[in-house]
Amino acid sequence: MNDHEIFINMINDNLNEMGDTIDCLYTTSNSCVKNKLLNRLRKNMSNIAALAQGLQNGAGANSPQAGAGRMFTPEELSRYNGRNGNPAYVAVNGIIYDVTNNAAWGGATHFGLTAGTDVTNQFASCHAGQPVLSKLKVVGKMPR
């Protein structure tokens, strides 16, 4: 998959998340929940704007998702385990995300999962349809 295709996929991911969020908005009358959902929509919109800018720049270096094109092997990913000062990366659906500074991945672990691994299946069973990945920086890809 080339950078252009990765960006298009990420735009589609954000659009899908927005569809899910709008569905939730129809069903809630709680103003606090509504505000949270509207903030999510804003976040997706700014992601899409940034990705579109990246595509316009040819997925160039100044897009926020710089580095998305770097290829990892499972062995290389395993070094990014968040230990000994190393960053903490995880793979989901062939895309590498940086969870180093994400509070839910404190100590480079998350509900028994450890960084430096492919967590595609666990993501599907725990967060399907949730706007979680759009909060993480993309740092590369890994063939599946």
Ligand code: HEM
């Ligand atoms: C064993 C399966 C999993 C369970 C039970 C689980 C559960 C949870 C729960 C309860 C939260 C919200 C509470 C918190 O902030 O700590 C959360 C947040 C999060 N999870 Fe998972 N998770 C799982 C797998 C994954 C996987 C595979 C990823 C891969 C990227 C992931 C990424 C995240 C992220 C980034 C957040 C923080 C979202 C934010 O910043 O608001 N989780 N998870």
